[in-house]
Amino acid sequence: MAQAQAQTTHAETQAHGGAHEDVGFPPFATETYGGQLLWLVITFAVLYTLMSKLVLPRLSGIIENRRSMIARDLDEAAAMKTRAEEAGATYEKALAEAKGRAQALAQETRAKLAAESDARRKALEADLNKRLAESEATIAARKAEAMGHVRGIARDTASAIIERLTGKAPAPQTVESALDQINA
Amino acid sequence: MASPIEQFxxxxxxxxxxxxxxxxxxxxxxxxxxxxxxxxxxxxAVVPGRGQSIAEILHDFVAGTLTDATGREGMKFFPLVFSLFMFVFTANLLGMIPGFFTVTSHIIVTFALAMLVIGTVVVYGLVKHGVHFFGLFVPSGVPSWLLPFIIVIEVISFLSRPISLSLRLFANMLAGHIALKVFGGFVVALLGAGGALTILAPLPLIMAVALMALEFLVAALQAYVFTVLTCIYLNDALHPGH
Structure with missing residues (x-):
């Protein structure tokens, strides 16, 4: 009877409208615990399963994939850098070699040219000396020749002077002997 | 007017x-x-878009928290920790939407989650380390005459973990939502009062807006705190003995 009374009161309170119904303190309403736990277990089990089987493998797959890709790219870049450095070293070596060769070539050419011009100069000098000697010989010959002519001129001149002075040409032997006397 | 606890x-x-x-x-x-x-x-995508960035940031954030507390071997608990963090975080934030129910504002839910953590610690610790797991309660370097007291204190501290873990989350969510509802109620009450009081109605509204921002912070922060403590407790299971 009392219970029925209580139920009626409860029903009346509810009929009053939700505003002031006696809700107690919901978090401590133990009769709701069973249902909450049931659904928490169901939903959390589903969440855990989906997370560990579906979401996380996918997510960590993406992250791992990126990490390995970056690592691979970095390795590649490092390899390329090494190769570039090697190429640089080879180039430097080739350059040094070429420089050395060029220097040697230049030296050689310079020496050759110097020798050539030296030889040419010597030939020219020899030629000039020869021509100088020839010229000197010619001059000496001409001089001797001219000196030979002097006696003739002196004889002729002396004959002419005597002819003018005496009116008669002296005997050639007299002039010759006089010239011999002067020369002696 | 509805009571502030009707929402629960x-x-x-x-x-x-x-x-x-x-x-x-x-x-x-x-x-x-x-x-x-x-x-x-x-x-x-290798170069993530906005959504994928958020997903990866959440992943790295929780993974970082876990490895900071437990080291690399703690990653075997990552699905559990990540699920816990995401569940609490999402439930807290969903509760911030007006009219939505906050799952984590019920002590039974937070207590069940805390028991899941402590249960995992105890079961894993015992399976992995056997009796050695109880070394957790015996700190090294303590004088032998002090040991009985220390062990009692350590046991009490261990047993109070699920309670503090669940109460912290529950109380934060409950109190925040009640405060919001109370200030919201003030606005309605002042508007309904008429006259000069109506002019005062914006004041609690400003307060409610400020509280809303604070509650968003609390919602995220409590999910993080729950996760950090979970990681610290899991560390005990992985490395018992102080």
Whole structure:
């Protein structure tokens, strides 16, 4: 009877409208615990399963994939850098070699040219000396020749002077002997 | 006017399977988490878009928290820790939407989650280390005459962990939502009072807006605190003995 009374009161309170119904303190309403736990277990089990089987493998797959890709790219870049450095070293070596060769070539050419011009100069000098000697010989010959002519001129001149002075040409032997006397 | 605690009431939706508004938001949280992650990572892009960035940041954040506390071997608990963090975080944030039910504002839910953590610690610790696991209660370098007291204190501290872990989250969510509701109620009451009081109505409204921002912070922070403590407790299971 009392219970029925209580139920009626409860029903009346509810009929009053939700505003002031006696809700107690919901978090401590133990009769709701069973249902909450049931659904928490169901939903959390589903969440855990989906997370560990579906979401996380996918997510960590993406992250791992990126990490390995970056690592691979970095390795590649490092390899390329090494190769570039090697190429640089080879180039430097080739350059040094070429420089050395060029220097040697230049030296050689310079020496050759110097020798050539030296030889040419010597030939020219020899030629000039020869021509100088020839010229000197010619001059000496001409001089001797001219000196030979002097006696003739002196004889002729002396004959002419005597002819003018005496009116008669002296005997050639007299002039010759006089010239011999002067020369002696 | 509705009472500030009416928002925490469990209302049946399908009584036959005990499906209530709480169940609905648990299912909703799981759907939002899994759906969100699947949607965000659908492209599996090497250069992530916005959604994928958020997913990866959450992943790295929780993974960082876990490895900071437990080291690399703690990563075997990552699915559990990540699920816990995402569940609490999403449930807290869903609760911030006006009219939505906050799953984590019920002590039974937070206590069950805390027991899951402590249960994992105890079971894993015992399976992995056997009796050595109880070294957890015996700190090294303590004088022998002090040991009995220390052991008692350590045991009490261990047993209080699930309580503090669950109460912290529960109380934060409950108090925040009550405060919001109370200030919201003030606005309505002042508007209804008429006259000069009506002019004062914006004041509690400003307060409610400020509280809303604070509650968003609390919602995220408490999920983080729950996760950090979970990681620290898991570390005890992995490395018992101080």
């Amino acid at each position: 009431q469990i209302k049946p939706i399908i009584p036959a399977i005990n499906f209530t508004n709480s169940s609905l938001f648990m299912v909703g949280a799981v759907a939002v988490i899994v759906g969100g992650f699947m949607l965000a990572t659908r492209k599996r």
